[in-house]
Amino acid sequence: MQFDYRHFHIDCRARHADEGMYYARARITRVPQNDEHVPSHDSGDIDAFTNEADAISCARAWAMEWCDEVSDAASKAASKAASKAASKAASKAASKAASKAASKAESKAASKAESKAASK
Known part of the structure; x- marks a missing residue:
């Protein structure tokens, strides 16, 4: 049984053993x-069943759960990276704004000092 789920292609099979x-x-x-090359993930033997249909059903459920976990982990990692980038950008903007405010305050203080000195 082959099907696509989320952004994965899944091939479920039942291996018939000698016993x-x-x-x-x-x-x-x-x-x-x-045209990218993508690696595949093989489950190995997940569980044993007395009939092929049950084995394939188990493989399907297992594969979908695996895809959900991998997708959720990737989403969390992307979200964390985006949050870190946003925090870094906000910190940089705050630092720039503080520097600009300090420069403006220094300029204003110097101007005030010059005016005071000129009036004496």
């Missing part, structure tokens, strides 16, 4: 953009 059991397996690949 008669079916082992759930999944191969997950991120959907490529343009």
